[in-house]
Amino acid sequence: MSQNGSRPLIAVEDLVVRYPVARGLGGALARRPKRFVHAVEGVSFTVKRGELVALVGESGCGKTTTAQAVLRLVEPVSGRIEFDGGDITTLQTRALRPLRRRMQLIYQDPYESLDPRLSVRAAVEEPLLIHGLGGSKAERREHVREALARVELNPPELFLERYPHELSGGQRQRVAIAASIVLGPDLLVADEPVSMLDVSVRAGILNLLDRLREAGLGILMITHDLSTAARFADRIAVMYLGRIVEEGPAQSVIRDPQHPYTKALLSVVPRRDPRERSKREILSGEAPDAVRIPSGCRFHPRCPMAIPDCKQIDPALEPAGDHQAACIRV
Amino acid sequence: MSSLLEVEGLNVWFDLEGERELHAVQGVGFALEPGERLGLVGESGCGKTTTVLGLLGLLPPSASVAGSVLLNGVDILAGGEESIRPHRWVDLAIVFQGAMNALNPVKTVGSQIVEVLELHERARGREARTRTSELLESVGIPADRAERFPHEFSGGMRQRAAIAMALACNPSVLIADEPTTALDVMVQAQILELLDSLCRDFGLALLLVTHDLPVVAELCDRAAVMYAGEIVEHGPVDALYHEPRHPYTRLLFAATPDLYGEGVPASIPGAPPRLDRPLVGCPFHTRCDRAFGRCTHERPLLRELEGSRSAACHLNDVVAEVV
Numbered sequence: 248m249s250q251n252g253s254r255p256l257i258a259v260e261d262l263v264v265r266y267p268v269a270r271g272l273g274g275a276l277a278r279r280p281k282r283f284v285h286a287v288e289g290v291s292f293t294v295k296r297g298e299l300v301a302l303v304g305e306s307g308c309g310k311t312t313t314a315q316a317v318l319r320l321v322e323p324v325s326g327r328i329e330f331d332g333g334d335i336t337t338l339q340t341r342a343l344r345p346l347r348r349r350m351q352l353i354y355q356d357p358y359e360s361l362d363p364r365l366s367v368r369a370a371v372e373e374p375l376l377i378h379g380l381g382g383s384k385a386e387r388r389e390h391v392r393e394a395l396a397r398v399e400l401n402p403p404e405l406f407l408e409r410y411p412h413e414l415s416g417g418q419r420q421r422v423a424i425a426a427s428i429v430l431g432p433d434l435l436v437a438d439e440p441v442s443m444l445d446v447s448v449r450a451g452i453l454n455l456l457d458r459l460r461e462a463g464l465g466i467l468m469i470t471h472d473l474s475t476a477a478r479f480a481d482r483i484a485v486m487y488l489g490r491i492v493e494e495g496p497a498q499s500v501i502r503d504p505q506h507p508y509t510k511a512l513l514s515v516v517p518r519r520d521p522r523e524r525s526k527r528e529i530l531s532g533e534a535p536d537a538v539r540i541p542s543g544c545r546f547h548p549r550c551p552m553a554i555p556d557c558k559q560i561d562p563a564l565e566p567a568g569d570h571q572a573a574c575i576r577v
Numbered sequence: 578m579s580s581l582l583e584v585e586g587l588n589v590w591f592d593l594e595g596e597r598e599l600h601a602v603q604g605v606g607f608a609l610e611p612g613e614r615l616g617l618v619g620e621s622g623c624g625k626t627t628t629v630l631g632l633l634g635l636l637p638p639s640a641s642v643a644g645s646v647l648l649n650g651v652d653i654l655a656g657g658e659e660s661i662r663p664h665r666w667v668d669l670a671i672v673f674q675g676a677m678n679a680l681n682p683v684k685t686v687g688s689q690i691v692e693v694l695e696l697h698e699r700a701r702g703r704e705a706r707t708r709t710s711e712l713l714e715s716v717g718i719p720a721d722r723a724e725r726f727p728h729e730f731s732g733g734m735r736q737r738a739a740i741a742m743a744l745a746c747n748p749s750v751l752i753a754d755e756p757t758t759a760l761d762v763m764v765q766a767q768i769l770e771l772l773d774s775l776c777r778d779f780g781l782a783l784l785l786v787t788h789d790l791p792v793v794a795e796l797c798d799r800a801a802v803m804y805a806g807e808i809v810e811h812g813p814v815d816a817l818y819h820e821p822r823h824p825y826t827r828l829l830f831a832a833t834p835d836l837y838g839e840g841v842p843a844s845i846p847g848a849p850p851r852l853d854r855p856l857v858g859c860p861f862h863t864r865c866d867r868a869f870g871r872c873t874h875e876r877p878l879l880r881e882l883e884g885s886r887s888a889a890c891h892l893n894d895v896v897a898e899v900v
């Protein structure tokens with residue numbers, strides 16, 4: 248559903264992000280080698296204008312770190328991040344500044360992302376003031392009204408002077424989104440934007456993101472909810488322990504999964520219709536922590552299809568079905 | 578014959594400042610048979626947790642409770658704390674909302690279960706430790722983990738430990754309040770599988786409280802849909818999905834994304850009514866796409882319909898299959 252085949256808005260190539268593990272005093276004195284959390288280990292993907300890409304996977308698989316690296320909020324060890332054709336991997340704070348306006352983050356918790364002391368008007372106006380944009384006071388007011396109308400807080404007058412405690416959870420998330428789009432960004436990064444909201448409110452926010460996408464924004468959405476990804480994403484990337492193990496058009500990934508991990512995940516997603524109760528393929532245990540990455544394919548200890556080779560070979564993403572998967576057995 | 582558990586006309590009011598009251602639970606009733614799995618679903622604030630805390634006598638002093646809770650035909654709510662205490666944990670046990678984060682951080686998981694056993698005089702000393710091992714094994718935790726502290730467990734393991742603790746006294750009814758919320762989908766599947774096998778293998782009756790409709794569709798036989806403090810529809814899960822008899826049930830399903838579903842989930846406009854003021858008419862009428870004149874001034878009662886189900890909607894008086 249991307250409108251133009253032109254260059255991607257965001258192109259991430261071979262991204263690696265590691266966090267040092269605190270050794271404690273004892274470890275440091277014993278000169279135990281420094282250990283690392285291998286949060287992201289060679290991730291590549293793109294997001295185009297007018298496209299919503301969902302990054303899915305279990306907690307700790309590196310979704311949030313990937314998103315933060317895209318926004319240059321954490322420093323990668325290696326890899327390359329391009330925004331609108333320009334390499335931003337090593338840009339310094341000052342050079343990054345004009346770009347910040349064009350890439351905005353939407354947080355998970357609408358209760359934490361808004362300052363309780365700021366009225367809706369002030370919260371949405373703040374980004375304009377910080378970036379010295381929006382023109383005169385009267386023009387800024389017009390921008391704020393427009394942003395509120397775009398997130399469907401209508402009529403804006405009804406909300407302008409309210410404070411967060413006078414808003415419902417869904418309305419707060421809309422205000423937070425209004426504050427993100429008031430600067431006219433090209434890219435939205437939404438980290439579990441609806442997981443704290445009630446199902447009826449959730450659908451409203453997701454439809455709103457969908458309309459923003461239609462209007463030309465690129466959206467990178469992080470979610471652990473495969474049903475949401477299936478309904479709203481153009482493309483889905485499935486992450487496991489710091490790697491993308493499967494990637495492709497959303498419907499293709501959902502209806503024709505190739506990687507055993509994706510297959511297992513999809514098999515356990517509860518369905519709305521009790522007649523559709525599926526044959527669940529439950530993986531035992533949980534993903535190991537990202538400090539001790541298994542040899543070969545990192546999924547092999549939990550994989551129902553693993554063969555001896557899987558302990559040795561670390562598979563790369565390769566064409567599978569009509570998308571890509573990283574598994575020597577497909 | 579009387580049901581294992583039968584809740585009738587349960588009402589809960591919370592005292593608020595300035596002589597005001599919040600009517601959080603409004604005449605809730607349901608029955609549970611051995612081995613049966615009943616879902617209690619609805620959006621945040623609709624009164625799910627208050628209902629289950631109310632029937633266990635676990636609400637704070639600011640709450641007033643009315644109604645009856647019949648356990649094998651005997652009302653355990655009538656005599657207040659005195660009549661409930663002998664049955665709490667023993668016959669009716671609960672895994673609290675957020676229980677996996679409420680384990681005591683400075684005690685090992687095993688010792689916390691031993692404490693429960695000793696408190697209820699089920700076992701002591703060596704016997705209690707043996708029983709603890711059995712309980713842990715029964716929820717899929719290797720017994721040698723008993724000596725670990727909660728922070729050494731993953732979220733899924735802590736939820737299993739909370740379930741083991743609730744099972745300590747061999748209850749016949751397990752109430753689980755949002756047991757899989759905040760868990761990853763694979764871990765959620767493991768916990769649902771565990772609850773499923775406890776019901777199947779031990780005849781445990783399960784009251785599963787959640788806002789997540791697909792979880793109920795997956796695990797439960799029947800479900801009660803709550804809205805603004807009352808049950809608005811109750812019936813077999815299959816019927817609720819395929820032939821809802823209350824517009825709220827239909828809209829709630831329509832708002833829920835489905836892996837292979839067609840179309841885009843639609844939000845339900847508006848918000849639930851405030852519960853600190855008297856409600857006029859149907860509590861859902863301001864958000865309902867099928868509301869008509871009568872809905873604005875006459876409150877529909879939960880009425881029995883064919884197929885062992887019930888719904889509180891005037892449309893069911895007009896013609897069938899209109900919802």
Ligand SMILES: Nc1ncnc2c1ncn2[C@@H]1O[C@H](COP(=O)(O)OP(=O)(O)OP(=O)(O)O)[C@@H](O)[C@H]1O
Binds near residue numbers: 620623625626637
């Ligand atoms: N101690 C209390 N004092 C006053 N009001 C309360 C108290 N506990 C709950 N309430 C109110 O009672 C209503 C029902 O709350 P309850 O916690 O039972 O909802 P719930 O359905 O469990 O919601 P959730 O899905 O968010 O857990 C809400 O309006 C809530 O604000």
Ligand SMILES: [Mg+2]
Binds near residue numbers: 625626627674754
């Ligand atoms: Mg609750």
